[in-house]
Amino acid sequence: MTHDEFVAYIRERYATLFDPTNSDEVWRYLITIGPGWWPLFTDFCEQMEGVLRHHDKTGRWYIRQVKEKFGELRIYVRPAPYERPDVDGFMEWVDDIDPPEPTHVEEMLGIIKQQVTGRAAHVCEDCGEPGELRVLDGWYSTCCDRHFEEWKARKASRKS
Template sequence: MTHDEFVAGIRERYSDLFDPANSDEDWRYLITIGPGWWPLVEEYCERAQAMLRDHGEVGLWFVRQIKEKFGGVRIYVRPATERLNVDWYPQAVHDIDPTPVQELLSDLRSQIVERANTTCEECGDVGGLRVINGWYRTCCEKHFEEWQRRKGSI
């Protein structure tokens, strides 16, 4: 499966989790991780969508981005602007009291991030954080060796 096919599947199956105002261009950058972490993202989306449905909060929380940063997965979730009743929400996000759903989403995100920290982003095998010349990746031994060869480190 290609990255575009994976993202299209997530977009279709978990549409409740993503802002319907996202353009096709937005979707190009919304999920930018390697295939080894795709099952973790799929699990996150499945569990988060069920959580929102169970608590009657569908459309009130949206995944804004899922990406790799410093070798770890980052999942950014924000309230919908309707929840805050403002046109521009970033400055107001910190002004709302945490809701039970917000705490549940945060706990779920922490679980997924923790598992990604020991999962190769490339293949999904057991891995760990590796560093070459200030670049960070979570990968297995095989993909670390490939990365070293590409970087000219060995």
């Protein structure tokens, strides 16, 4: 499966977990992780969907971005925009307002995210085999021995 096919699958299968106003351009950069982490992210989506359905919050929380940063899986989840009366009595569109106290749903999503990203710390982002965080010339990656050796070889060939 290609990256584009994976994103299309996620976009269709878990449509309620993403902002329906996302453009095709947004979707190009919304999920930028390697195939080794795709099963972990799919598991996250499955669990998130279950929590939201159980608490009648479907469409109230959206995945905003999924990426690798410093060799770690990062999943950003935010409340959906909502309307609230402003000072003059008109409705104002509000986005990304955190409630003062975490809600039960927010806590559960945080636990799921923590579990999935914790598992990713031991999985090669490229192939899904056991891996670990590696650093090469200040760049971080979670990868297996084989992909680490390939990474070192690519770096060395660029220097020569």
